[in-house]
Amino acid sequence: MSEYIPAITRGLVMLLITLSLPGLVRAQSVPLPQPQVITDRQGLPQAFVPDILQDKQGFIWVATRDGLCRYDGQRFKVFQPDPDGRPSLSFAGLNQLELDRHGRIWILSERMDIDVFDPRTETFTNISRQAAFRRMVKPGISYNLRIDQKDRLWLIVFGTGLFSWDLKKNRDGGFITNPGTRPLSAAMVYSIYRRGPTERSGWLR
Structure with missing residues (x-):
């Protein structure tokens, strides 16, 4: 009856028979580093x-509830809010970290503070306290953030939608809409990511 079995099926049957024979196939162990x-x-x-x-x-x-931590493979250096009021982390409890194309780290706190940290100079710049940001984002809302290759800040605003801000021009791009000018609802946007480093467009989820 083998002539009635399609060729691809016969191939699969022969492969299964071969794999079932002891000694013909040996599993190769791949050494993994110890966690x-x-x-x-x-x-x-x-x-x-x-x-x-x-x-x-x-x-x-590493983002923690007690500050921003840098790990060099052996030990941590911890950055926390400065009690003397010098430019530093706005709040110790952190939610999100995002690396931009300049190598700076964007930090989102549990209170929705946004700080930018330059690892080379170890200096902080607070974004959410700037007047332009306060005009764009009302107090008391929650969001996640993304930074694209054109230095635009994207906020996924829970309960509202998606907002963009051009950091180079210090100008907000407003809420993103569908082709029919209907605002994107919070139920439609959960995250945003770029297709690749040279791509001009991205994906919404």
């Missing part, structure tokens, strides 16, 4: 980690 448990022994200030990223120099940056 390392990172705790307060290395200087991690807090165990809850909502976000993590790696910068262009290879450092690991």
Whole structure:
């Protein structure tokens, strides 16, 4: 009856028979590095980690509820709000980290503060306290952020939609709409990401 079995099916049957024969196929073991448990022994200030990223120099940056942490493979350096009021992290409890094309880290806190951290100079710039940002975003709303290759800040505003702000021109782009000029609802936008480093368009989800 084998002549009635399609060629592709016969091929699959022969493959299964071959794999079932002992000694013909040997599994190759791939050595994997042992996982390392990172705790307060290395200087991690807090165990809850909502976000993590790696910068262009290879450092690991960790968002915690007790500040921003840089890990060099052996120990942590922790950045926290300055009690003396010098430019620093706005709030210790962090939600999100985002790396832009300049190597700066955008930081979103649990209170919806937005800070920009330059790892080269270890300096902070607060964005959410600027007058232009306050005009664009009303107090008391929640959002996630993205930075694109054209230095535009994108806010996924929960309960409202998607907002853009051109950082170079210090000008807001308003709420993004559908072709029929109907605003995007919060139920339609959960995240935003770029298709590739050279792409001009992105995807909404």
